[in-house]
Amino acid sequence: PWQNEEKRNLSLGGHVGFDSLPDQLVSKSVTQGFSFNILCVGETGIGKSTLMNTLFNTTFETEEASHYESAVRLRPRTYDLQESNVHLKLTIVDAVGFGDQINKDERQVLPIVEYIDTQFENYLQEELKIRRSLFNYHDTRIHVCLYFITPTGHSLKSLDLVTMKKLDSKVNIIPIIAKADTISKSELHKFKIKIMSELVSNGVQIYQFPTDDEAVAEINSVMNAHLPFAVVGSTEEVKVGNKLVRARQYPWGVVQVENESHCDFVKLREMLIRVNMEDLREQTHTRHYELYRRCKLEEMGFKDTDPDSQPFSLQETYETKRKEFLGELQRKEEEMRQMFVNKVKETEAELKEKERELHEKFEHLKRIHQEEKRKVEEKRRELEEEMNAFNRRKVAVETLQSQSLQATSQQPLKRDKDKKNRSVITANQPGVCLSSSKVMITKTNVEPLNCTSWWQAIQCCSCLVKSATWREGFL
Amino acid sequence: PHAGPVDSKNEAAMSELVPEPRQKPVVPMKPMGINTSLLGYIGIDTIIEQMRKKTMKTGFDFNIMVVGQSGLGKSTLVNTLFKSQVSRKSSGWNREEKIPKTVEIKAIGHVIEEGGVKMKLTVIDTPGFGDQINNENCWEPIEKYINEQYEKFLKEEVNIARKKRIPDTRVHCCLYFISPTGHSLRPLDLEFMKHLSKVVNIIPVIAKADTMTLEEKTEFKQRVRKELEVNGIEFYPQKEFDEDLEDKTENDKIRQESMPFAVVGSDKEYQVNGKRVLGRKTPWGIIEVENLNHCEFALLRDFVIRTHLQDLKEVTHNIHYETYRAKRLNDNGGLPPMTAETEENHESNL
Numbered sequence: 173p174w175q176n177e178e179k180r181n182l183s184l185g186g187h188v189g190f191d192s193l194p195d196q197l198v199s200k201s202v203t204q205g206f207s208f209n210i211l212c213v214g215e216t217g218i219g220k221s222t223l224m225n226t227l228f229n230t231t232f233e234t235e236e237a238s239h240y241e242s243a244v245r246l247r248p249r250t251y252d253l254q255e256s257n258v259h260l261k262l263t264i265v266d267a268v269g270f271g272d273q274i275n276k277d278e279r280q281v282l283p284i285v286e287y288i289d290t291q292f293e294n295y296l297q298e299e300l301k302i303r304r305s306l307f308n309y310h311d312t313r314i315h316v317c318l319y320f321i322t323p324t325g326h327s328l329k330s331l332d333l334v335t336m337k338k339l340d341s342k343v344n345i346i347p348i349i350a351k352a353d354t355i356s357k358s359e360l361h362k363f364k365i366k367i368m369s370e371l372v373s374n375g376v377q378i379y380q381f382p383t384d385d386e387a388v389a390e391i392n393s394v395m396n397a398h399l400p401f402a403v404v405g406s407t408e409e410v411k412v413g414n415k416l417v418r419a420r421q422y423p424w425g426v427v428q429v430e431n432e433s434h435c436d437f438v439k440l441r442e443m444l445i446r447v448n449m450e451d452l453r454e455q456t457h458t459r460h461y462e463l464y465r466r467c468k469l470e471e472m473g474f475k476d477t478d479p480d481s482q483p484f485s486l487q488e489t490y491e492t493k494r495k496e497f498l499g500e501l502q503r504k505e506e507e508m509r510q511m512f513v514n515k516v517k518e519t520e521a522e523l524k525e526k527e528r529e530l531h532e533k534f535e536h537l538k539r540i541h542q543e544e545k546r547k548v549e550e551k552r553r554e555l556e557e558e559m560n561a562f563n564r565r566k567v568a569v570e571t572l573q574s575q576s577l578q579a580t581s582q583q584p585l586k587r588d589k590d591k592k593n594r595s596v597i598t599a600n601q602p603g604v605c606l607s608s609s610k611v612m613i614t615k616t617n618v619e620p621l622n623c624t625s626w627w628q629a630i631q632c633c634s635c636l637v638k639s640a641t642w643r644e645g646f647l
Numbered sequence: 648p649h650a651g652p653v654d655s656k657n658e659a660a661m662s663e664l665v666p667e668p669r670q671k672p673v674v675p676m677k678p679m680g681i682n683t684s685l686l687g688y689i690g691i692d693t694i695i696e697q698m699r700k701k702t703m704k705t706g707f708d709f710n711i712m713v714v715g716q717s718g719l720g721k722s723t724l725v726n727t728l729f730k731s732q733v734s735r736k737s738s739g740w741n742r743e744e745k746i747p748k749t750v751e752i753k754a755i756g757h758v759i760e761e762g763g764v765k766m767k768l769t770v771i772d773t774p775g776f777g778d779q780i781n782n783e784n785c786w787e788p789i790e791k792y793i794n795e796q797y798e799k800f801l802k803e804e805v806n807i808a809r810k811k812r813i814p815d816t817r818v819h820c821c822l823y824f825i826s827p828t829g830h831s832l833r834p835l836d837l838e839f840m841k842h843l844s845k846v847v848n849i850i851p852v853i854a855k856a857d858t859m860t861l862e863e864k865t866e867f868k869q870r871v872r873k874e875l876e877v878n879g880i881e882f883y884p885q886k887e888f889d890e891d892l893e894d895k896t897e898n899d900k901i902r903q904e905s906m907p908f909a910v911v912g913s914d915k916e917y918q919v920n921g922k923r924v925l926g927r928k929t930p931w932g933i934i935e936v937e938n939l940n941h942c943e944f945a946l947l948r949d950f951v952i953r954t955h956l957q958d959l960k961e962v963t964h965n966i967h968y969e970t971y972r973a974k975r976l977n978d979n980g981g982l983p984p985m986t987a988e989t990e991e992n993h994e995s996n997l
Contacts, residue, residue: 194702196954197702203891258694446690
């Protein structure tokens with residue numbers, strides 16, 4: 173048991189030294205380095221790359237983007253910049269193909285939203301890991317979105333409104349009027365007012381430069397009134413007076429980029445980099461990211477319970493859900509396995525059934541075959557008996573005849589005749605005595621004849637055909 | 648000078664082979680170094696100033712714990728460190744009061760300001776440590792307290808709707824007071840430091856160093872260092888967390904020569920050579936607390952407050968807290984941290 177007493181303000185009796193704390197903190201950050209990620213959204217050719225080059229005093233390589241992109245895609249490029257002892261990992265993300273499609277519907281905005289969400293997601297994943305290294309993590313979340321407005325001089329396009337509305341809860345938006353040297357000063361003033369009022373009336377929340385810190389409150393509130401910044405970008409240098417300045421040279425004059433009466437470039441640089449870069453990073457982390465995280469987690473079904481009851485921990489519900497899900501999976505697996513097993517059983521049963529049927533049929537056929545065989549055997553026997561009976565009668569008749577012929581002398585001829593008759597008799601019965609049983613036995617794998625008796629078989633045409641096969645086989 | 652990365656055409660080609668329903672957003676590639684041969688000043692380095700301003704506005708938290716047997720001058724030292732009455736000195740145990748059966752944990756917070764920097768300082772006292780006859784496991788309440796602060800932070804961090812700034816009650820630094828016996832560390836010292844050096848930054852200090860002569864002091868320190876090494880006790884600054892060579896050389900020097908700091912504390916001022924100094928008056932002279940010839944208080948103060956304060960917090964956050972978190976999530980199979988109540992419920996459900 174311990175007690176927490178009220179925090180009291182104490183006065184120090186001397187110099188302690190913790191006023192160096194901010195320096196300690198800062199020097200650590202300096203060693204680690206900073207990240208800053210800018211998203212540029214605007215029509216192709218509006219001057220995004222030129223502006224980036226001008227802002228950062230260097231030429232980031234860009235080939236000119238084609239106007240014929242099939243869809244909007246995001247192209248991030250990371251650069252290491254260094255100034256005095258500060259290392260900056262600058263990532264510039266280009267929304268290539270934005271505003272170029274014929275059909276300027278929502279599909280233009282979705283890839284952008286997706287990209288922003290993905291960076292949040294990656295950070296969230298890292299944060300939720302068990303072994304994580306957040307202090308080493310390269311932060312890719314978009315800290316600011318520069319929205320380039322075409323300098324028509326009239327008003328915002330509907331695509332502009334739709335896009336900014338979709339993005340304002342996910343990222344800090346700073347709208348800027350591009351190629352501001354194409355608008356005259358009076359037109360520009362009206363244009364700015366029109367834009368701001370349209371943004372307000374459509375409920376678009378653009379980034380407000382913070383005014384809560386006295387040190388920067390004044391300059392920030394002044395700048396807030398100048399939004400959207402009308403900028404001109406150029407990396408070419410022109411001699412003005414006796415100095416080389418960055419400017420655009422026209423037949424009628426020179427537009428100087430860093431001249432505040434020519435354009436708001438200096439204001440933009442001041443606000444974006446020199447005054448509010450840290451605030452942009454902080455807002456991204458504490459507001460936009462937290463919103464994303466909360467929505468994502470709520471979407472997944474988690475919620476904090478009220479402070480009285482046991483606080484529902486994220487991981488706990490996540491784990492419960494995971495277990496549920498795994499349980500569900502397992503159950504489904506079981507189901508499927510059961511189904512499979514059942515199907516197998518069914519098929520097996522069917523097969524058995526078929527087998528049985530087949531077997532039965534075979535038995536049946538065998539029986540028929542046996543029956544046939546038996547009948548044929550019987551017939552054969554009958555026939556043999558008939559033959560024998562006939563032969564006996566013949567012998568009897570012959571003996572009678574020979575007896576009667578003993579008187580006459582015509583015996584040898586008759587014997588020959590008998591012999592002939594005998595052989596004629598055997599020849600007249602085509603292959604049946606000798607071959608019938610053979611045929612029946614050897615060719616069981618030929619289809620059995622339809623006719624039940626052999627004379628029918630001889631006369632039946634189809635059976636004749638079939639029996640031809642039999643005979644072939646026999647031969 | 649032109650410099651630029653290869654376009655992500657390759658990645659686009661790859662995604663053609665494996666058809667995706669929607670175009671996959673491209674992952675940022677490795678950064679290209681740009682030598683900003685500056686045509687002019689950009690102003691990136693102003694981020695330091697921006698950051699400094701922000702941190703000054705939000706203020707800092709710092710939680711320091713003091714552990715040691717009673718009478719070693721813990722409260723005095725903390726008061727000397729922060730030059731104010733942040734810790735109330737205990738008057739010792741009256742005969743009417745019973746000696747507490749266990750170690751108590753008392754956390755007292757103050758807000759102090761210096762040079763525009765606001766610090767919420769919490770001093771965590773541990774009366775009763777090492778005072779019983781049987782001191783077995785007297786580090787346990789302390790370990791429990793430290794883990795409970797990690798737990799609190801973890802719970803907040805894991806909430807869906809999180810606070811903008813999670814209140815940090817985690818112990819950033821634990822000053823362990825070694826009794827100046829002149830011989831060696833006691834078993835209690837070793838046990839405590841062995842257990843706790845794994846969960847918190849421990850800075851061992853030799854208390855009441857004015858009872859030792861210079862030679863005794865040097866010898867004692869050497870022996871203590873040896874013993875700590877032999878027992879595998881990693882006190883702050885831990886070797887494994889040295890970030891670069893510069894850190895390493897600096898910290899090596901501190902680890903191998905200065906630590907443990909032999910300190911003397913005092914909140915009374917005396918006149919010495921026309922100056923008012925914090926000191927202890929004895930018949931044989933005035934011991935000047937902030938005089939490096941007399942004791943190493945100034946070294947301790949500079950080390951803890953002026954150079955390594957932020958680092959103490961970072962090591963606590965990035966290493967000790969992360970270790971706790973990972974262990975917690977792993978132990979429960981990815982489940983969330985449990986409080987004592989949920990643990991009971993859990994057990995009753997089993």
